[in-house]
Amino acid sequence: MPTLVHDKVDEVLRFAIANEEAAVDFYTRLASGPHQPGLKELFLEFAAEEKKHKARLEKVRSGKKLLKSGAAIARSIDLEDYSTPPAPTGSLDLQEALLLAMKKEKAAFTLYMDMADAACEKEIKDLFLSLARQEANHRSRFEREYDRRVRPDN
DSSP states (O other): OOOHHHHHHHHHHHHHHHHHHHHHHHHHHHHHSOOOTTHHHHHHHHHHHHHHHHHHHHHHHHTTOOOSOHHHHHHHOOGGGGOOOOOOSSOOOHHHHHHHHHHHHHHHHHHHHHHHHHOOSHHHHHHHHHHHHHHHHHHHHHHHHHHHHTOTTO
16 A cells, blocks of 8 residues: 555645646647747757656656655645746737746746755756756746747837
């Protein structure tokens, strides 16, 4: 019978995997829409990176690697804290798309930092820190694109 600790860890990992899958879908959808030069490639690049994140998380989940005690996880990881609004089903203009992408990347960064904090094995902690750094880099790139394409006079 699974333990409460394992159940909570599994819930957190499933949430993170689902978020990565949603990010792949989001960036793929953005890449297929009307866009300025270079954005299609950027969105496809991010979709590919998010697929890699998902695969890394699935590997952890299938390996049954656990984080600290259920109490530490319950205190530090409340999944509602990492939820972002769903992407609208209609088309997004460039500003909306970039702002939503930045919010999603910030939420993912925060989740992975908290997961790293709750990890007891160095290998797992390093994985979550690596994912957090990548999400922070994604957000920075979207911020630069926003400044370049939406607010070019700044």
